[in-house]
Amino acid sequence: MNTPSPNIIREITPLSDKDCFYIAERHKTEFTYPMHSHLEYELNFTEKATGVRRIVGDSVEVIGDYDLVLITGEQLEHVWEQHECTSKEIREITIQFSSDLFFKSFINKNQFDTIHRMLERAKKGLCFPMSAILKVYSKLDTLASEKEGFYAVIKFLTILYELSLCEDAYTLSSSSFAKIGVHSDSRRVQKVQEYINAHYKEEIRLNYLADMVGMTPVSFSRFFKLRTGKSLSDYIIDIRLGFAARLLVDSTMSIAEICYDCGFNNLSNFNRIFKKKKECSPKEFRENYRKKKKLI
Numbered sequence: 001m002n003t004p005s006p007n008i009i010r011e012i013t014p015l016s017d018k019d020c021f022y023i024a025e026r027h028k029t030e031f032t033y034p035m036h037s038h039l040e041y042e043l044n045f046t047e048k049a050t051g052v053r054r055i056v057g058d059s060v061e062v063i064g065d066y067d068l069v070l071i072t073g074e075q076l077e078h079v080w081e082q083h084e085c086t087s088k089e090i091r092e093i094t095i096q097f098s099s100d101l102f103f104k105s106f107i108n109k110n111q112f113d114t115i116h117r118m119l120e121r122a123k124k125g126l127c128f129p130m131s132a133i134l135k136v137y138s139k140l141d142t143l144a145s146e147k148e149g150f151y152a153v154i155k156f157l158t159i160l161y162e163l164s165l166c167e168d169a170y171t172l173s174s175s176s177f178a179k180i181g182v183h184s185d186s187r188r189v190q191k192v193q194e195y196i197n198a199h200y201k202e203e204i205r206l207n208y209l210a211d212m213v214g215m216t217p218v219s220f221s222r223f224f225k226l227r228t229g230k231s232l233s234d235y236i237i238d239i240r241l242g243f244a245a246r247l248l249v250d251s252t253m254s255i256a257e258i259c260y261d262c263g264f265n266n267l268s269n270f271n272r273i274f275k276k277k278k279e280c281s282p283k284e285f286r287e288n289y290r291k292k293k294k295l296i
Helices: 110-124 130-143 149-164 187-199 206-212 217-228 232-250 255-261 267-278 282-292
Strands: 021-028 041-047 053-056 059-062 066-071 078-081 090-097
Touching (some): 053 066, 066 110, 090 130, 110 149, 187 206, 187 217, 206 217, 217 232, 232 267, 255 267, 255 282, 267 282
Antiparallel strands (some): 053 059
């Protein structure tokens, strides 16, 4: 089992063993809660919070007026920080629920297939587009005021189901940073992804991977991008950057040591790629994370 960084707060949530979920609705002028992780799954909605910076794993994004994110990775650090937000009418709805809300015989039924797949994807953090937010807004808006517990649960399950049908939701953290295993519907793609995860420190050649799955290099490149949404080179870079970001957070290794340890063979190239992908340098990424951590 992965152990969380000793400098990240492990939040103890108010969720009771006898409740299906815990909901907190807050109206506030600023975000002050530090970087943290928790065992419970979390659906977090923010309104009128333009300019807030959301950090989920190694994903850093400045959000707009509406933001809806599902996090199911128990070691996945996350925080919403004030950054450039000047709104004095921020609204936040946080819903936390246990991983055993859907017991196995339940979640594996066909009718819950889309929810099951969504919860798996959300181990890296899952961000929903405005179209999905509009679809569930009325239910989110009234969930906290639902007086009948049973109907509140039904309403919450409906929210999850509606969100699970969204095809445009995108994952936030890299799998390598989030320490999440790769899963693909294609055995050939999964075989290649597992090889890359195990050998990211080494030189990885297209011809070797194509031969591994019995395809020509050209056919394999096209097939891999179709199945993953990324070119092979971009996929390898993202995996290496995820491992590098994790070392920046969890280790005292120098940036040069991390660069070479994660399969990059040129420090200036590593710095350039990191800044392009993360919108900050490796040094800034490390410093930003350390500012937000609290030792307890």
